[in-house]
Amino acid sequence: MRAAPKGVSKGRGLRVLLFLSLFILGLGGIIPRASAMGKPLITKYGFAPFFSILKIRSPAYSHFQFLGPFVFRESSKKEEVFGFRPLFSRAYDRDHGNIRWDILYPLSRLQYGEKNQKYFLLFYRSDQYRSNKGKRFYLFPFFWGETVKGQTYGGVFPFYGHLINRFQKDDIRFVLWPLYSRSRKDGFIRTNFIWPFFTYFSGNKGKGFRFWPLVGHEVKKGIYQKDYCLWPFFIHTKLDMDKDPVERWWFFPFYGKRERLPYYHQTDVLWPVFRNIKNDEFHYTRYDAWPIFTRAHGDYDHWLRIFPFYVHETRPNYEKRTTMWPFLRRKRYRAGDTEVDRSCFMIFSQFRKEKNPGKPWQIKRANLWPLFCDARLRGGHSWVVPDPIPIVYTGYRRDWRPIWTFAGGEQRGRIHESRVLWGLYDHVHVGNASLTDIAGLLQWEQEGKEIYRFSLLQGLIKYENMRGHVSLRLFFLPWRLRWRATENKVCFEEEPWNLR
DSSP: OOOOOHHHHHHHHHHHHHHHHHHHHHHTOOSOHHHHOOOOSEEEEEETTTEEEEEETTTTEEEEEETTTTEEEEEESSEEEEEETTTEEEEEETTTTEEEEEETTTTEEEEESSEEEEEETTTEEEEEESSSSOEEEEETTEEEEEOTTSOEEEEETTTEEEEEEETTEEEEEEETTTTEEEEEETTEEEEEETTTTEEEEEETTEEEEEETTTEEEEEETTTEEEEEETTTTEEEEEEOTTSSOEEEEEETTTEEEEEETTTEEEEEETTTTEEEEEEGGGTEEEEEETTTEEEEEOSSOEEEEETTTEEEEEETTEEEEEETTTTEEEEEEEETTEEEEEEEETTTEEEEEEEOTTSOOEEEEEEETTTEEEEEETTEEEEEEOOSSOOOOHHHHHHTGGGGOSEEEEEETTEEEEEETTTTEEEEEETTEEEEEETTTEEEEEETTTEEEEEEGGGTEEEEEETTEEEEEETTOSEEEEEETTTOOEEEEEOOOOOO
């Protein structure tokens, strides 16, 4: 048999000697294992952005990520979400039992819970409400529904159909639409032939006809009257005849007049350029030379516009100023009990503050489009860089925005997290504990002022200091060197294999 090379025998002997030395040190250890061991509040495994798992013990939260932002799963006390961006996502609301699927948002959605709603845009939709709206189903060209009283309707568009309590009508029927259709509301019937060209009105004190756009006449006794010839050039209408009558004449586009006698008068010349309004009830007068000049003043409304240089409008609980539109615009108004102060720069960039009674002003949104957005919504606080699409809908924020986010952060209750390049750099803060991770290569964790942990290459080198109890583990070996920082006494202890 051929002898092993001298270098190999020497290396094997050194490894055996090192093992025996560590074992002897382990036997002589006098510091109990429990004194230096403790479950971290925040842990993270993996090599982001390729793969990572973040876990927080209290409040319970976990986040899984694979292939950058594309495959993800989040779980918290209130919600569980997973998905494959931008193809789909699923969210489960633990508080209300709602489940929502978004598939290629905003093209399709499936939702269960307080309101069941399923639809695929243009092709399929089904709604089943627990309130007083009944049920609805669409699978184009088929549709079906049921009212809260148990009345059913349905059809195949455009061949035949019957609808109840839809499109602000009591009843709608059609055959070979637009050849024939009929609708009814409050006993007033409208019959269409080759809509919108031929229409006949009847029922409930009403009558009329329409041969659009040549001539039309429609009357509902005591309610309104509408007449036109060569629409929209010659129009005459009387509305609200049972309440506060309004009469209108229109000779498009040269002259138009609208009156609510005896106090309201409106005149248009070369619409929409020149307009004059006078309302004696509120001592209100307005002059328009659209879009350059507007001057209005009254008991409740004041308005001055010299476009695009300056606009100032005031109403009760509302004020708007615009300077060099669209560069700067500011609105201040009241929404319920909340006072809102909103400044916009170049339309999409804005700074929004809100103030509730007895509380100080709070910043709700600050963004410089398309570079940066910082928003505080009902679900917490978030910021992103960049923000090219300035919308706040949940489906977009969940399924699309993380894909092109270079850096971002979120606050969910006590949890604060900031990320760069889909987790290449990740910083998590919960109470007095924090963890900083750089691509899984380097981790630094701190809990208060007495617990520190440092890890290189997911545990290749791991250092821990817990209230003066220090431990060091090298090369994933199942032993740790331990000592007290104040006593300089070193021991060695064997422990099971683990990821930390």
